[in-house]
Amino acid sequence: METAKKRILTGNKAMAEAIALEMERDSNVFVLGEDVGKYGGIFGSTQGLIDRFGAERVLDTPISETAFIGAAIGAAAEGMRPVAELMFVDFFGVCMDQIYNHMAKIPYMSGGNVKLPMVLMTAVGGGYNDAAQHSQTLYATFAHLPGMKVVAPSTPYDLKGMMISAIRDDNPVVFMFHKSLQGLGWMDQLDASVEHVPEEAYTVPLNKAKVAREGSDVTIVGIQMMMHYAMEAAERLSKEDGIEAEVVDLRSLAPIDRDTIVKSIKKTSRLLVVDEDYLSYGMTAEVAAIAAEHALDELKAPVRRLAIPDVPIPYSDPLENFVIPGPERIYEEVKKMMRS
Amino acid sequence: MASKKSKQFDPVGTLQEIEKKFEMFQVLNEEGEIVNEEADPKLSDEELQELMRRMVYTRILDQRSISLNRQGRLGFYAPTAGQEASQIASHFALQKEDFILPGYRDVPQLIWHGWPLHQAFLFSRGHFKGNQMAEGLNVLPPQIIIGAQYVQTAGVALGLQKRGKEAVAVTYTGDGGSSQGDFYEGINFAGSFRSPAIFFVQNNQYAISTPRELQTSAETIAQKAVAAGIPGILVDGMDPLAVFAATRDARKRAVAGEGPTLIETLCYRYGPHTMAGDDPTRYRTSETDSEWEKKDPLVRFRKYLEAKDLWSEEKENEVIEQAKEEIKAAIKEADNTPKQKVTDLMEIMYNEMPQNLQEQYEIYKEKESK
DSSP states (O other): OOOOOOOEEEHHHHHHHHHHHHHHHOTTEEEEETTOSTTOOTTSTTTTHHHHHOTTTEEEOOSOHHHHHHHHHHHHHTTOEEEEEEEEGGGGGGTHIIIIIIITTHHHHTTTOSOOOOEEEEEEOOSSSOOTTSSOOOHHHHHTSTTOEEEOOOSHHHHHHHHHHHHHOSSOEEEEEEGGGSOOTTSOOOGGGEEEOOSSOOOOOSSOOEEEEOOSSEEEEEOTHHHHHHHHHHHHIIIIIOOOEEEEEOOEEESOOHHHHHHHHHHHSOEEEEEEEESTTSHHHHHHHHHHHHSGGGOSSOOEEEEEOSSOOOSSHHHHHHHSOOHHHHHHHHHHHHHO | OOOOOOSOOOHHHHHHHHHHHOOOBOSBOTTSOBSOGGGOOOOOHHHHHHHHHHHHHHHHHHHHHHHHHHTTSOOSOOOOTTOHIIIIIHHHTOOTTSEEEOBTTOHHHHHHHTOOHHHHHHHHTTOTTTTOOOTTOOBOOOBOSTTTHHHHHHHHHHHHHHTTOSOOEEEEEETTGGGSHHHHHHHHHHHHTTOOEEEEEEEOSEETTEEHHHHOSSSOSTTHHHHHTSOEEEEETTOHHHHHHHHHHHHHHHHTTOOOEEEEEEOOOOSOSSTTTOOGGGTOOHHHHHHHHTTOHHHHHHHHHHHTTOOOHHHHHHHHHHHHHHHHHHHHHHHHSOOOOHHHHHHTTOSSOOHHHHHHHHHHHHHHTO
16 A cells, blocks of 8 residues: 655745756756845745756846846747746836737747747735735736736646746746745745645646536636635535535636636536636636637526726735635625526 | 945046046048058958948948838838948958847848848838748847847847857847837846847937937947946947957957947938838938038948059949849849738747637638638
8 A cells, every 4th residue: 555655845846846857857947037046036936946056047137127038038039948037927017028029029020930938937916915016916917918828827736737838838938826825934824835746747738727626506717816715615615505616727827728618617507707816807807708708508697707806906904805805705706696 | 346445526527537438439530541550450351342342232222122112112111321330340240150139220230140131121021931030040030129139138148158159149229229228237137147248339329300419418328338347339330440340359258258348339320210201301400411421431441442452433333233133133032922811920929829819810711711
C-alpha cells in the first residue's frame, strides 16, 4: 500500500518551482522585474530562484515597468524566453503601451514572423485592505485585447502546470496570480492556497476550463477567489438546501473555453456568473453572452451576475468586504434563482 | 553612489559645465573639407564611393516614393531627404548581425540591412507580407508609436548580451521621441545592465510642427545621456564621416562590454512629416529651409569625393538610373503580390487559433468566398 506522504505546496512555491524547472530545461528562460531577486518577488513567486540561477538570470530591474516589459519584448524577439513580473496588475497604467500595442501586436504586425515567447506575470485581487490602486483584478481589461493569452489559475496545481505551459508557449501570455492564493504568511492563510503538487514538470492547457464540482441544479462560473467562494457556497447549498451546484473554474480568460460553459448550462439550465472585477463590460457579461448565444433555449431562469459594483475598491475593511462577492452572497443568489 | 564632497554650491554652474561639453562633432564641413583630421574614420576609396552611392540611391528612393504616394500607388510614407548622412552613414558602421529597431522614417537603414524594396513598399501599403522579415535579417518592423522602440532595444541588447553574441542593438527616434518616457526608461535600463546598444536621436528640428526648443529646456538632447550615466555625443547629422565615426566608436565600445551610447545627429527633413496632409510651410520658413540645404550631406560629400577624383556626374547618373530601375521592378513585384484578406490577418496572430477566433475566421472565410 502506498503510504508516502504527499507533498503540499503553497501557490507561490508552486509557481517558483515551475519557473525553476523551465530555467533548468532551457537556458533562454530568465526572470526580470522589481524585487524578484533576493526578495523573491513580493508575493513569493520567484523565491529561491536567484540562489539557484544567479543574478545573471534573475534580474532585479529599475522601477521602470515600461523599460522591463519593453526589454522582455526585445529579448523575446531576440530569441530569449523572458518571464517578467509586473508587481501589481494595477500598475499596468504606466506601461500599457508596451503590453497591448507591442507585446500583443508585434507578432501580428510582423506578419507572424516575430514570435514573442514571453510571460508577463502579475499579482491580482483584493480582500486584504490594499485600497483602490492595489486591489483590482482587471481580468476583462486584458482579456478584451487581441493578441495575448490571459490566464488566471486558481489552485497551486494549476499555477505550476499553467506556468510551465505559459513559458513553453510561443505567444505572449499574461499570467495573473491571485495574492490570496499564494499562501503568504502575512495574509489570512486559506486552505485553497495549499495542496498537493507533484515534483516533476507537467503542463496544464491554457485554453481549458475545469469543472471543479459536479452538480445538476445550477452552474456557477468563476475564477480564482470567486471559484473558491462558489465551492464554499455549493457545499452549503448541498448540505442545507439539497441544491447541487456545478462550479466551473474558468482558469483561462482568453481564450475562453466556451464548450465547457455551454455543456454545463445544458446540464443545469441555470447560470450564475461571479467575478472579482467591475460589473460593467466584464467577464460576467462575456459568459452571459455565451449563454444567450449558445444555450438560451436551455435556460429556465434569467442569467444572474455577481461582481464588484462600478466603484473603485474601498480601503475600509467592511466596505471592501461589502463590494467583493463572497460565499454568503453567492449562496443567497443561488437560492433566489432556484425560486424563479 | 557618488561620494565626492564639495563645499561649492553651484547648480547653475554645474549645468553650464555639462552643456559646454556637448559641442557638435564634425569631420567634414559644408564645403566638403576635412576639418578634423584626427577623427577622420579613414574609409577606403571603395568604401567612400559605396557610402555615396547609397546616399544618392536613398535620395532617389525618397523622391520616387513621394511621387508614388501622390499617384496613390504607395500608402504611408515618411520622407527622408536631408537625413541621409544620419541614416545611411550610421548604418554603414554596422554589421549584418547587428539588430535594428527603426522608427517609421528609418526605412532606408532597413533596406541597406537587407529588407527587399518590394517588401518596404508592401509595408507602406499595409500588406502583411511587407513586415515578414526573412530569416537572418535582424530587424523589427518600423515602429509607429513614438519612442516605444527604445525600451525594446534595451531588451534586444540584453538578449544579445545573454546569448554571448558579438553584436549591438541599434535604434532610432527623433527629437520629439526624446521627450517620451520610453526614451528615458530605455537608455537608463540599458545603462543599468551595460547592454550593447546604440540609441540614435535624429534631431531633424521638428516633431511634425513642434520645434525642437519646445521639446526640452536642455541645450542638447545628447546631454540627456549624462543622467543615465552613459556616454552621449552630439554629431553633425549632415556630415556622413562624423556620423560614421561616432557610430563605429559606439559599436566598438558596446561589443567590448562597455555599454550603450546615445548619439544625437543634428539634421533636417526637407519634406513634410509624412505624406498624410502635412504642409511644412505652416511652421517653417523658406529661409530656414535654404539654410539647411546649404549643409546638405550629398552636396558636401560629392565635393569631397570629386576633389579626390572618386566621383563624377557620370557615376552619379549610373546610380540614379539603377535606383529608378530597381524601384520600378520592386513596385511591380508589390503589385503582383496577391491581395490580403481578413482571414490572412487572423492566421498570423497565434501559433494555434483559439476557438473564438476560429469561429470569426469561418464567418469571414465565407464572406470572402462570395
